[in-house]
Amino acid sequence: MRHALIVAGPTCSGKSALALALARALGGTVINTDAMQVYRELRVLTARPSAAEEALAPHRLYGVRPAGEPGNAAWWRSAALAAMSASPGLPILCGGTGLYFAALTEGLSDIPEPSEAARGEARALLAELGPAGLHQRLVAADPATAARLRPQDSQRLARAWEVWANTGRGLSAWQQDAAAKAPYRFSAILLDPPRDTLRAAIAGRFGAMLEAGALDEVRDLLAAGIDPTVPAMRAHGVPELSAYLRGEMTLPAARLAAQQSTGQYTKRQATWFRHRALAAPERMHIIHARIAGREQFSEREWADLINFVQTAG
Numbered sequence: 001m002r003h004a005l006i007v008a009g010p011t012c013s014g015k016s017a018l019a020l021a022l023a024r025a026l027g028g029t030v031i032n033t034d035a036m037q038v039y040r041e042l043r044v045l046t047a048r049p050s051a052a053e054e055a056l057a058p059h060r061l062y063g064v065r066p067a068g069e070p071g072n073a074a075w076w077r078s079a080a081l082a083a084m085s086a087s088p089g090l091p092i093l094c095g096g097t098g099l100y101f102a103a104l105t106e107g108l109s110d111i112p113e114p115s116e117a118a119r120g121e122a123r124a125l126l127a128e129l130g131p132a133g134l135h136q137r138l139v140a141a142d143p144a145t146a147a148r149l150r151p152q153d154s155q156r157l158a159r160a161w162e163v164w165a166n167t168g169r170g171l172s173a174w175q176q177d178a179a180a181k182a183p184y185r186f187s188a189i190l191l192d193p194p195r196d197t198l199r200a201a202i203a204g205r206f207g208a209m210l211e212a213g214a215l216d217e218v219r220d221l222l223a224a225g226i227d228p229t230v231p232a233m234r235a236h237g238v239p240e241l242s243a244y245l246r247g248e249m250t251l252p253a254a255r256l257a258a259q260q261s262t263g264q265y266t267k268r269q270a271t272w273f274r275h276r277a278l279a280a281p282e283r284m285h286i287i288h289a290r291i292a293g294r295e296q297f298s299e300r301e302w303a304d305l306i307n308f309v310q311t312a313g
Helices: 015-026 073-086 098-106 116-141 154-167 171-175 195-212 214-223 238-245 251-275 299-312
Strands: 002-008 029-032 091-095 184-191 284-287
Touching: 002 015, 002 098, 002 299, 015 029, 015 091, 015 184, 015 299, 029 073, 073 091, 073 098, 091 098, 098 251, 116 154, 154 171, 184 299, 195 214, 195 251, 214 238, 238 251
Parallel strands: 002 091, 002 184, 029 091, 184 284
Antiparallel strands: none
C-alpha cells in the first residue's frame, strides 16, 4: 500500500510553502485539497501557488474548473485519487478543506449526481428565501441534515436541498453509506498557528492580494454574469469586493469585512482539524506555527521533519 502525506491547516498557516518545500526535498507531487483553489479565475484571491512555484515541483488540481461549474467532494475525491495514482513520487495533499480530507481518508457515499432540475430548484429557493429560509424548508423535508447545518451556510444548504429534491432521500442518510477508504497509508502534518499570528497573516495577505489584482479578478467574475450562488462567488473577498465595485461600501470597509470573514473561517477550520483524525496518532505531526518557507526551520528541525515523513511512509 502506497504512502501519502497530508499537509493541512487553516487559511494563511503556510501549507503551500511547506508542501512545496517537502515536494522538492522528497520528490513529491503537491495535490490541491482546497475547495476554492480549484477555480481557474481565482488565482489571486485564493492564494494559489504562482507559476514560478508550480515550476519547482509538480502541482495538480489547481485552477482546473471554471468558476461557474461548482466542484464538490465526490468530484474532488475521484480527481485526487487519479492524481495520486499518476504521481511517480510521494503524493502530498495540501489544503484546508476538511470535508475533502474526510472524503479521501474516511470514504464518501455514492450520492447520485443531482439533475439540472434539482440544482435549479435549490438555486431558485436560495435566491427567493435566502439561506435562513431554505434552512427552514430543509428542517421540514430533511431534519437530520438540517440539524447539522448552520442557517447561514448557503452552499451546504443548497447542496442538501438538491440531493433531497433529486433522490427523495436526505444527505445525512446518504452519507451513512460511505464508500471504501482510499488504498493509501496516510501520515499528516497539521499546522496550528496562534490566533494572533493568523490574524496578522490574513491582513498582510489581503493587502498583497489587492496589489496583485484581486479587484480585477472580481470585476471579471461580475462581468461574466456567473450565478451568484455558486461556491466561487462566495470565496473570501469576492462578496466584499463585489459590494465595493457596486458602490455599496468603501474599499477599506470591504477589506476589513473580508479579513474578518476569513478570520472567522480559520476558527472553524482549526476546530475541525483539532477534532478529526487526519491520520493515526503515531502518523500525526503538529506544528504550532505559521510556516513562511523552508528557511523558517533550523537544519535540525528540518531533518526531524523529513525523518518523520520518511519513517511514517
